[in-house]
Amino acid sequence: MVANRGEIAIRVFRACTELGIRTVAVYSEQDTGQMHRQKADEAYLIGRGLSPVAAYLHIPDIIKVAKENNVDAIHPGYGFLSERADFAQACADAGVRFIGPSPEVVRKMGDKVEARALAIKAGVPVVSGTDAPISSLQEAEEFAKTYSFPIIFKAAYGGGGRGMRVVRDYEELEENYQRAYSEALAAFGNGSLFVEKFIEKPRHIEVQILGDKYGNVIHLYERDCSIQRRHQKVVEIAPAAQLDPHLRDRLTSDSVNLAKQVGYENAGTVEFLVDKHGKHYFIEVNSRLQVEHTVTEEITDVDLVHAQLRVCEGCSLPELGLEQDKIQINGCAIQCRVTTEDPSRGFQPDTGRIEVFRSGEGMGIRLDSASAFQGAIISPHYDSLLVKVIASGKDLPTAATKMHRALTEFRVRGVKVGVKPILKEVVALMTPEGQKIRYMTIGYTTTVSPSIFDV
Template identity: 50%
Template sequence: MQKIVVANRGEIALRVMRSAREMGIATVAVFSEADRNMPFVQYADEAVCIGPAPSSQSYLLGDKIIAAARDTGADAIHPGYGFLSENAKFAQAVKDAGLIFIGPSPSSIEVMGSKLAAKQAAQRFGVPMVPGTETPLRSIDEAREVVKKTGFPILIKASAGGGGKGMRVVQQEAELEEQVRLAKSEALSAFGDDAVFIEKYVGAPRHIEIQVLGDQHGNCVHLFERECSIQRRHQKLIEEAPSSVLTPAIREAMGKCAVDVARACDYYGAGTVEFLVDEQLNFYFLEMNTRLQVEHPVTEMITGLDLVKEQIRIARGEKLSITQEQLRISGHAIELRLCAEDPANNFLPDTGRLEIYIRPQGYGVRVDDGYEQGMDIPIFYDPMIAKLIAWGATREEARLRLLRAIDEYHVTGIRTTLPFGKWALQQPAFINGRFDTNFIGKYFTPQALNGQNEEEEKAAAILAAQLWQKAVKPQTPVANGGQNGLSRWKQRRRLR
């Protein structure tokens, strides 16, 4: 494998390219017209424009991506996450074109892409399931029969779904028919498939997932868990590894189940098996994501493995570089997704220009991003700008380090999730590790950020003044004093 097309954009495209470069592999960026000046395009060894800004006219056009691979002489395609990463037809088309798809087999993607098929596959290995239906719901009468056994509340879910689409919580029978109809309609609109099923609704669950790696020789390991319970609209905002609540025995049991799920579909590559965990720490299989996860850096930080390099080695046909017995958890890592969203306005996406964009630095801090200062945040794609990760020898050290990094992350021109992250990390429920997927609903209000926003706006104004002063009127470089006989240190202090 000498050259890889990275079929994605932004921070994940850069992330993949950096690991490929360390392995001596050239990279090709495919980009939309809106992304022409993005850092990932500049970083790649070659770049090919594949269409206009909308993803439906660029990043979702598999034939154009495959053509770009052929035209540039690439051997393989890495899909990143999102876009075509879990599209079985695209994976098959890549193989049919004589290229290597850096991911699982098309058949594995297809099985695990259907939540119902995934549940059926996992059941063969005795993996615990949330009570509910095992086949698509055929009628409202069938739904009524199911809820007689499960009781209310229930959760209606789209079989082909994700990201909270086609998902409805039903509290009582009077709502059942309408919510089934709405879920089916939303599922059809979002995924082209209106199949839905029913699960017993677990009211205060934790969302804990297990990272797995499998090779094409039958070897499979798990890389421990990630806690992903702090979410808005069923999408994650803060993730950490390991979880603060799992015992070694439960961790081992969940890890074994995750490996069994992978074996159930002959999985190879990097994948994630997701579980719901209730208040008694009973765990239930939720779904499998057949790709690299956004939050994979926290696993890398506690294991020392580069998951992208592992993906590439597996795609080349190599055996896993590590056994289960060799894997150890080292320290703790926490990730905050830095999104162009306004936490004070129901986390609605925000657009604008990154007028000031200065990353934090220092020991144990990692920033995976895809933008530079002065760039516009486009409306066409996911609002995530960056991932901010902090590692510590203990969970508390990681928490405090992430707080320090948030304070050092200067972003103006748009609203972001940084203030929310700072607020969340200081909540007693987070500090004590006693939270679930209802964290935002239970504890967060826009008013919680009022004082915090004022402080940040003041700090941003000071920083802008400093930058303007340096650009327009540099200070006099004298040894003992500048203007008015003040040292540079004192002048900076005055600005605060």
């Protein structure tokens, strides 16, 4: 069973089918016509009478469906319950395997303050921050006095850019504290925040890890996720371009050491910020599959969902042929997130019916989607992601050329996809015909106004 919806549910169902595993979908009352329901062998309604998001967060219903239909294992996807220790524990209590780390590791990694303490214990450098979630605005003021502005509020029990607010002076402090709290509460059911010193214009580098039940942990190299808007990743690249080999070694080594210290099992991601001096700082562990796992798969030829399923079954990484010296980087991959957003309304999510949909395809292009087809209804209730476009090639310019061509081919009518022109301009700078690539600490130099990104 996949306790999720949309493209990630379909991604997991496809992997299960390839391994001869029957699949079960769950869906809210508003999702009766959604594609992920049709891609599974069985599908069951959850959260009757609840709001769409609340339905996918309703643990009792999900466990009830699993037990009544003899489900062996539950994959949480990403978002919703994917980093909830109580959900992992509920699965264990029901005798259903959770495809992810143990409940205790999910709890430790989901608590950003505890994860930070574990990183310090493992000798991994961290950004200056609070040792526990703050309980009042006054604590944030005291932190700012000690470390000076800018600072950043972060949700203590979630990620993905929700509940994050940068504060540059005392006048912004109260408003951003309240906004961060409200965003965190709405997204994760818990408004707890912690505070960190904000690093100006960093590179955002994350390392993919994979562990088994026997203490083996490997890394599958890194992804550069520096190109963001409102703390939301827009373009992801693997491997990170122009990354110093010694820095790569430190990032991957720190990731594996931290994972081994906590007994990490299954797939996960260790995220870092790299400042303009090349110093790296741990920020968090995502104890789940990432949206951008696709680019890692393209450059390593490792199917991460297959690996998740086999590890959950009890296979060791060596049994699966997944040993560190066998994991090699082959070429480059770029992922662009095409979203249904309206630039005339400040890139607010757009909704409605897709009247025309023609995708960019061809050699070196992979599309992961769930609602990207003519006649699809784009709901206001969920994330605005329409389709993930992944381009791969022998190097960054080759992959960028394919991506630019694919984005040019896209035609969508009925809903706004205002992010596409921005993606095209950014990607164009990575092509042989584009400007020389000049890394900024936030991402790539671009002809698009810097206000598009958080610079």
